[in-house]
Amino acid sequence: xxxxxxxxxxxxxxxxxxxxxxxxxxxxxxxxxxxxxxxxxxxxxxxxxxxxxxxxxxxxxxxxxxxxxxxxxxxxxxxxxxxxxxxxxxxxxxxxxxxxxxxxxxxxxxxxxxxxxxxxxxxxxxxxxxxxxxxxxxxxxxxxxxxxxxxxxxxxxxxxxxxxxxxxxxxxxxxxxxxxxxxxxxxxxxxxxxxxxxxxxxxxxxxxxxxxxxxxxxxxxxxxxxxxxxxxxxxxxxxxxxxxxxxxxxxxxxxxxxxxxxxxxxxxxx
Numbered sequence: 001x002x003x004x005x006x007x008x009x010x011x012x013x014x015x016x017x018x019x020x021x022x023x024x025x026x027x028x029x030x031x032x033x034x035x036x037x038x039x040x041x042x043x044x045x046x047x048x049x050x051x052x053x054x055x056x057x058x059x060x061x062x063x064x065x066x067x068x069x070x071x072x073x074x075x076x077x078x079x080x081x082x083x084x085x086x087x088x089x090x091x092x093x094x095x096x097x098x099x100x101x102x103x104x105x106x107x108x109x110x111x112x113x114x115x116x117x118x119x120x121x122x123x124x125x126x127x128x129x130x131x132x133x134x135x136x137x138x139x140x141x142x143x144x145x146x147x148x149x150x151x152x153x154x155x156x157x158x159x160x161x162x163x164x165x166x167x168x169x170x171x172x173x174x175x176x177x178x179x180x181x182x183x184x185x186x187x188x189x190x191x192x193x194x195x196x197x198x199x200x201x202x203x204x205x206x207x208x209x210x211x212x213x214x215x216x217x218x219x220x221x222x223x224x225x226x227x228x229x230x231x232x233x234x235x236x237x238x239x240x241x242x243x244x245x246x247x248x249x250x251x252x253x254x255x256x257x258x259x260x261x262x263x264x265x266x267x268x269x270x
Contacts, residue, residue, distance in 0.1 A: 001149035001174060001251035006038045006205075007031035008179075008245045010225035010238040012213035013048045017058050020046050021067050023242075025074060031244045032078045038148065038249075040083040042209040042225070043098070043115075043156045043181040047088050050216050052134060061090045062112075068101060076107030081146050085179020085209050086115060086155050095136040100153055100179065102144050110146060113153035114138030117161055123185050129219075131157075141167050149174045149251050152204070156180035159194050162201060169202045169264065174254045176204045181211035187222025192234070200232040203258045205249055212240055230257040 009027045013020045024041055031039045046067040049055040062068055067087055075082035083102045091097040098115040116138045118131040141164060142153045152168030152175070159178050168176060176198060182191050199206040205227065212223030226237040227247040236247035258264060 002147070003248065003250045003252070004037045004148040005035045006207055006227060006247060006249045007034065007036035007040070008207055008209040008225040008227055008236070008238075009039065009041045010210050010212050010223055010241075010243050010245070011042060012215070012221070012242060013042070013044055013046070013211060014215075015047060015049045015054065015058070017046050017067065021070055025070070027242070027244055028074060028078070028082065031246060032080055034244065034246045036080065036246055038081045038083065038146065038207075040177060040179055040207055040209040041085045042179045042211045043086045044088055044211065045084050045086065048181065048211065048215045048219075049088075050219070055088065055096070055134070056090065059088050059090055059096065062097070062099065062101070065089055071101070072103045072107040072109070075103035075105065079105045081105060081110070081148075083151075083177060083179070085177070091136045096134055098131070098135050098155060100155060100177070102146070102151070102153075105147065111142055111144030111153065113142040113155070115155035115158065116141075116164065117157045119157040123183065129183075141171070143168055143171045143173050148249070152176045154178050156182065159198065162198065165198050165202045169204060173202075173204060174251050175249065176202060176206050178206060179209040182222045184220040184222045187224070191222055191224060192226075195226065196228055196232040196234070199228040199230055201263075203230045203261070203264060204254060205229055210238070212238075212242065230254050
């Protein structure tokens with residue numbers, strides 16, 4: 001495991017896939033110019049669209065998806081690990097995959113992960129989201145072997161299920177990826193608390209790209225993309241505007257924290 005610089009992108013994806021690809025490319029180039037060799041984008045990087053017919057008309061299967069192809073090429077061009085937090089991709093008939101893809105420095109695929117926990121809520125601010133009506137849930141936990149170490153994969157609502165992250169740590173994760181599109185209503189009270197809790201309890205870096213701003217109707221995303229260290233300290237963070245959070249990541253600090261507070265080794269229930 002080697003030290004590296006990570007970047008988590010914050011953006012406001014629209015219903016226009018081509019526009020979103022162009023925005024992501026600009027921000028990824030900005031992150032790479034700042035020295036990042038690992039760059040993460042938010043959940044639903046390619047499109048945020050609530051109308052099912054329009055959504056299905058705009059997306060494609062992974063094999064032919066224009067965003068996946070462009071981002072693989074971009075990773076190879078820049079020589080970085082490019083983690084697309086998730087794309088909406090056509091899956092089985094009538095459903096989509098909410099799928100993370102990680103491209104290595106050559107553009108080759110290092111790993112994919114389909115979001116396991118689906119967000120079905122009717123919030124007090126009028127936001128109603130029923131992901132299970134559209135998204136096919138993932139069924140497997142996934143760690144990806146990157147040049148700098150082992151990365152545990154998750155997406156957004158997975159954040160509320162700590163047992164997932166314990167499984168990722170048991171599989172060797174030294175950093176946890178939590179790209180998201182957290183709603184404003186839940187984000188303002190829970191985003192920082194939950195991310196810092198995952199970092200502290202799993203003694204890992206947490207890397208959390210984020211959607212921000214108004215998408216449609218009452219649907220607003222909280223933003224505040226951030227990077228937290230294994231002590232739970234937020235070491236880089238965006239506000240509410242589009243941008244990039246950049247911070248150095250040192251796997252040796254993971255070992256240091258785990259030696260200082262060996263709670264992972266003290267578990268009695270497995």
